[in-house]
Amino acid sequence: MRTDRSLPVRALALLLTSGSAFPLFAQVAGSAPAAEPLISVDNTLNYAMLALAVVQVVFVISLAGIMRTLGGTGNWAKRLAKQKGRALVAIPFALLLSIPANAQAYQAPRAGLTNYELFWVLVAVNVFLFIILLVQINITRSMVATMAAEKEEVAGIAPVKAPSWMDNLLKRLTRQVEIEKEQDVLMHHEYDGIRELDNVLPPWWVWLFYGSIIWSVVYLVNVHLIDIWPDQKTEYVNEMAQAKTEVDAYMATLTNSVDETNVVMLTDPSALSNGKAIFTQFCTPCHGGDAAGSETSVGPNLTDAYWIHGGGVKNVFKTIKYGVAEKGMISWKSQLQPAEMAAVTSYIISLQGTGGASQKAPQGDLWTESAAPSDSTGTPADSSIARPDTVLAVVN
Numbered sequence: 238m239r240t241d242r243s244l245p246v247r248a249l250a251l252l253l254t255s256g257s258a259f260p261l262f263a264q265v266a267g268s269a270p271a272a273e274p275l276i277s278v279d280n281t282l283n284y285a286m287l288a289l290a291v292v293q294v295v296f297v298i299s300l301a302g303i304m305r306t307l308g309g310t311g312n313w314a315k316r317l318a319k320q321k322g323r324a325l326v327a328i329p330f331a332l333l334l335s336i337p338a339n340a341q342a343y344q345a346p347r348a349g350l351t352n353y354e355l356f357w358v359l360v361a362v363n364v365f366l367f368i369i370l371l372v373q374i375n376i377t378r379s380m381v382a383t384m385a386a387e388k389e390e391v392a393g394i395a396p397v398k399a400p401s402w403m404d405n406l407l408k409r410l411t412r413q414v415e416i417e418k419e420q421d422v423l424m425h426h427e428y429d430g431i432r433e434l435d436n437v438l439p440p441w442w443v444w445l446f447y448g449s450i451i452w453s454v455v456y457l458v459n460v461h462l463i464d465i466w467p468d469q470k471t472e473y474v475n476e477m478a479q480a481k482t483e484v485d486a487y488m489a490t491l492t493n494s495v496d497e498t499n500v501v502m503l504t505d506p507s508a509l510s511n512g513k514a515i516f517t518q519f520c521t522p523c524h525g526g527d528a529a530g531s532e533t534s535v536g537p538n539l540t541d542a543y544w545i546h547g548g549g550v551k552n553v554f555k556t557i558k559y560g561v562a563e564k565g566m567i568s569w570k571s572q573l574q575p576a577e578m579a580a581v582t583s584y585i586i587s588l589q590g591t592g593g594a595s596q597k598a599p600q601g602d603l604w605t606e607s608a609a610p611s612d613s614t615g616t617p618a619d620s621s622i623a624r625p626d627t628v629l630a631v632v633n
Contacts (some may be wrong), residue, residue, distance in 0.1 A: 278356040286359035293366035300373040307380045411439045495575040497555040503583035512584030515577055519569075528588050529596035535565065537600045539585050540592035548604030554582040 350358065400408075407413075414422050414436060422435045459466045467475060503509065516528065523536035530538045537545065546556050557578050560568035569578060 276356075278352045280352065283352060283355055283359060286356060286363060290359060290363050290366060293363060293370060297366060297369055297373065300370070300377060304373065304377055304380065307377065307384065410441050412437050495579050497551050497558060500550055500554045500579050500582065502550045502586060503579060508580045509584050509587060511577070512580035512582070515573065515581050516584055520581070527591070527593065527596075528585060529592035531595055531597055534597060538592060538597040540588045540590065540596060541599050542589065542603055542605075543599035543601045544604045545601035549606060550582055550586055553585055554578055557581060 414434070419434060424433045424435050426433065456466075460468050503512075516524075517526070520528070520536075523534060524530050524539055525534055525536075528539040530536055542548070544552070546552060546561065556566065557573075558568065558570045558575075560566040562568075573581070
């Protein structure tokens with residue numbers, strides 16, 4: 238029984254007749270290149286695409302000669318018509334009908350094509366040639382099948398359906414014995430009417446087994462003899478170290494997510510130096526250059542152990558962030574980044590015990606970390622609104 242293969246060809250002819258396959262050329266020729274190209278294109282890639290197009294042209298010409306040889310001048314179209322292949326004959330005319338659509342959509346050319354535009358033009362040309370190759374191959378197969386069927390009909394031989402490529406592939410992968418020859422591999426024992434066939438092992442299983450043996454030898458030599466690959470323990474340690482490095486790098490990008498609940502004391506010299514620079518710029522008018530203040534200073538002494546609104550890293554950070562509006566301490570969260578406030582906090586904490594003889598008298602309560610209340614890091618009401626002339630005064 239013969240199968241009708243003209244349906245895919247009809248669909249292809251309809252697609253080509255509609256012209257939907259060709260407006261791509263007009264779009265490529267008339268539109269500006271994208272700001273960020275999908276791929277990097279150079280002359281080497283364009284030369285490769287041009288060479289591919291030339292090779293396909295050679296195949297197209299060769300297949301056209303074969304088709305003329307098989308069908309004879311003017312006869313191959315008639316043969317295909319007998320096999321319901323009229324759509325194949327209409328494909329060249331469909332291609333011609335689709336060309337005017339390109340001319341209508343075409344825009345005025347520019348001075349020249351860039352490498353990127355030329356690449357996509359060559360891609361379109363190669364796709365077009367590939368479609369022609371597929372059509373020619375399908376036509377050639379139909380012509381050969383038609384000629385073979387005619388010869389069989391003349392000789393009175395019933396056509397025999399040849400095994401498909403899938404059947405041949407499965408036969409090679411399994412080496413299964415044909416049903417007619419199962420008696421040759423039938424074993425002599427049986428149980429409850431069930432007989433066993435002495436089939437050989439499937440090639441895919443044999444290849445997998447031999448491949449596992451080869452891989453085990455390669456692994457043994459590289460890991461345990463010449464020590465090129467790391468063993469599992471070393472690989473685990475290396476991966477954990479790499480993961481820690483990546484986590485640290487990621488956490489470094491989250492400096493702006495620091496708040497009064499997770500801020501920690503920074504001991505890095507660069508962070509403390511940054512905190513000192515910020516303190517010198519914004520805090521010295523109220524607390525003095527040494528942060529110890531004086532009897533005439535607005536802000537309290539930041540170098541002793543007495544704090545009005547709680548000591549420690551979290552409380553000092555909270556005071557800087559939200560301020561104390563009733564005492565002239567503004568909120569700095571709109572002017573400083575969280576990482577900058579954390580640096581200033583760490584710098585202030587690092588100054589404990591450095592006050593001189595002229596330092597301001599203690600204010601507030603003696604602070605110890607062990608006496609810190611559990612809710613000392615609670616977030617107060619937002620007090621970011623302050624007078625324009627208010628300066629920073631960390632009230633301790």
